Amino acid sequence: MxxxxxxxxxxxxxxxxxxxxxxxxxxxxxxxxxxxxxxSFTLLVLNVNNMIKQWESENQVIAFVDxxxxxxxxxxxxxxLESLENVTEAIFVSRDDALAKYLSSFDPDENDLFSDLExxxxxxxxxxxxxxxxxxxxxxxxxNEINGIAKVNAHLxxxxxxxxxxxxxxxxxxxxxxxxxxxxxxIMANTIKLTTFDRKEEIAIMKMVGATNGFIRWPFVFxxxxxxxxxxxxxxxxxxxxxxxxxxxxxxxxAMQLIQAxxxxxxxxxxxxxxxxxxxxxxIGGSLTxxxxxxxx
Amino acid sequence: xxxxxxxxxxxxxxxxxxxGITATIxxxxxxxxxxxxxxxxxxxxxxxxxxIAPTVGSVIVNGYxxxxxxxxxxxxxxxxxxxxxxxxxxIENKNxxxxxxxxxxxxxxxxxxxxxxVPYVLELVGLDxxxxxxxxxxxxxxxxxVAIARALVNNPRLIISDEPTGNLDPARSLEIxxxxxxxxxxxxxxxxxxxxxxxxxxxxxRVIAIDGGKVISDGMDGYYNYES
Numbered sequence: 142m143x144x145x146x147x148x149x150x151x152x153x154x155x156x157x158x159x160x161x162x163x164x165x166x167x168x169x170x171x172x173x174x175x176x177x178x179x180x181s182f183t184l185l186v187l188n189v190n191n192m193i194k195q196w197e198s199e200n201q202v203i204a205f206v207d208x209x210x211x212x213x214x215x216x217x218x219x220x221x222l223e224s225l226e227n228v229t230e231a232i233f234v235s236r237d238d239a240l241a242k243y244l245s246s247f248d249p250d251e252n253d254l255f256s257d258l259e260x261x262x263x264x265x266x267x268x269x270x271x272x273x274x275x276x277x278x279x280x281x282x283x284x285n286e287i288n289g290i291a292k293v294n295a296h297l298x299x300x301x302x303x304x305x306x307x308x309x310x311x312x313x314x315x316x317x318x319x320x321x322x323x324x325x326x327x328i329m330a331n332t333i334k335l336t337t338f339d340r341k342e343e344i345a346i347m348k349m350v351g352a353t354n355g356f357i358r359w360p361f362v363f364x365x366x367x368x369x370x371x372x373x374x375x376x377x378x379x380x381x382x383x384x385x386x387x388x389x390x391x392x393x394x395x396a397m398q399l400i401q402a403x404x405x406x407x408x409x410x411x412x413x414x415x416x417x418x419x420x421x422x423x424x425i426g427g428s429l430t431x432x433x434x435x436x437x438x
Numbered sequence: 439x440x441x442x443x444x445x446x447x448x449x450x451x452x453x454x455x456x457x458g459i460t461a462t463i464x465x466x467x468x469x470x471x472x473x474x475x476x477x478x479x480x481x482x483x484x485x486x487x488x489x490i491a492p493t494v495g496s497v498i499v500n501g502y503x504x505x506x507x508x509x510x511x512x513x514x515x516x517x518x519x520x521x522x523x524x525x526x527x528x529i530e531n532k533n534x535x536x537x538x539x540x541x542x543x544x545x546x547x548x549x550x551x552x553x554x555x556v557p558y559v560l561e562l563v564g565l566d567x568x569x570x571x572x573x574x575x576x577x578x579x580x581x582x583x584v585a586i587a588r589a590l591v592n593n594p595r596l597i598i599s600d601e602p603t604g605n606l607d608p609a610r611s612l613e614i615x616x617x618x619x620x621x622x623x624x625x626x627x628x629x630x631x632x633x634x635x636x637x638x639x640x641x642x643x644r645v646i647a648i649d650g651g652k653v654i655s656d657g658m659d660g661y662y663n664y665e666s
Contacts, residue, residue: 145548145549160531342527346527346529346540346588347544348513348516349487349516349519350516350517350520350541350545350588350592351514351516351517351519351544351545351592352544352545353510353513354513356544
């Protein structure tokens with residue numbers, strides 16, 4: 142396709158947007174609305190996943206070292222533990238450190254009650270951090286199989302809870318995103334359908350004078366593309382504003398202090414990518430679906 | 439050139455529009471195709487322009503066999519044709535110049551070619567002083583001249599005019615017919631579909647009359663003797 146033709150298609154597409162101003166406005170509004178709803182769910186998923194990741198990272202497995210091992214032998218297990226699949230880090234905690242941490246969980250005034258407590262009542266241990274808590278049960282079995290590990294404590298029910306929540310949020314959001322994508326494309330197709338219906342005489346003339354299907358199709362594709370991209374950029378800016386307001390409100394609320402929202406800067410680029418790609422797909426997909434029907438002359 | 443050999447056309451609803459039409463229109467001819475409503479005139483035009491295919495028989499238009507033509511060749515066939523309709527079919531939001539230039543643009547003609555050809559064609563049809571007018575600002579006769587200019591601008595081998603004077607008064611009708619005659623004298627084959635007896639009889643041209651899907655007369659006497 143040479144530059145002149147691209148220029149022609151672009152001008153025709155742009156011209157059609159303005160000559161069908163109301164319909165173009167309606168399409169952009171629909172795209173903006175759908176993208177904002179879709180974007181809100183995407184942001185929800187990203188934030189929930191982020192929170193789950195944070196909670197996951199705090200949900201470590203404790204591997205207790207056999208009492209029969211010397212301090213050196215106990216420390217030597219670190220390499221073996223970290224070589225296991227799904228283990229990201231194994232931090233050695235000596236008996237003394239474990240006792241100090243245990244005591245620190247009580248009121249300092251009550252520490253006298255434990256003053257006679259010897260570190261030997263506790264075992265050396267490893268705080269084992271996992272890459273994916275979904276495989277916590279498997280990792281627990283493998284940890285138990287290591288010589289020198291006496292017992293492994295893992296909160297399987299919590300990990301399963303995280304995984305379930307993560308899956309439900311992901312699935313619901315994905316379904317809603319897909320539905321909205323289809324709805325947007327359907328509405329875009331209808332908008333283009335009205336435009337093409339309005340221009341069916343023009344298309345018939347083009348066919349009659351010998352225009353190829355490609356030549357007829359391209360201005361409509363450009364029109365859909367421009368509407369989609371314009372809608373996606375507006376939606377992105379509106380989404381940004383809404384997100385900042387919501388995050389500010391969450392920050393002010395004492396009831397929601399536990400929620401740590403992602404900063405928009407971190408997710409702006411991927412979100413913009415999703416919006417532009419969706420605008421692109423909806424715009425081009427919508428116009429191609431409709432124009433095909435009018436080309437059968 | 440158009441060659442139809444034993445052409446039959448039956449529509450999906452069972453209507454038999456054509457029942458064995460055989461006719462040839464040679465390059466450079468001026469032919470009137472006449473007949474009453476429902477006689478099959480429109481079906482013949484649709485067969486020539488490739489909108490429909492014959493059920494039986496062969497239709498060859500400017501070297502393209504309509505039975506075997508590929509969809510990708512259809513635009514090329516249509517570039518050899520210029521079609522003029524009764525209702526003009528102009529684009530309302532484009533001016534005279536752009537309506538004519540549009541037909542060149544959509545087949546990928548360069549701006550240079552468009553700037554050279556469109557003024558020439560508009561002058562030929564007598565509209566060189568009204569290039570910036572919108573169709574609604576023109577009379578019926580002038581609008582039909584724009585439609586003829588549009589049909590002519592891509593230099594087709596055959597101009598098909600479907601009831602070109604159907605919406606015009608007798609004086610304007612005569613002007614249009616004289617314009618088509620002039621175009622024919624410049625070398626373009628012209629096929630005019632009409633049922634205006636007086637107009638046909640004013641020109642000494644070949645007249646093909648059809649009725650009930652059959653050719654009932656084909657003569658060079660230029661006399662429309664069929665009662666519609």
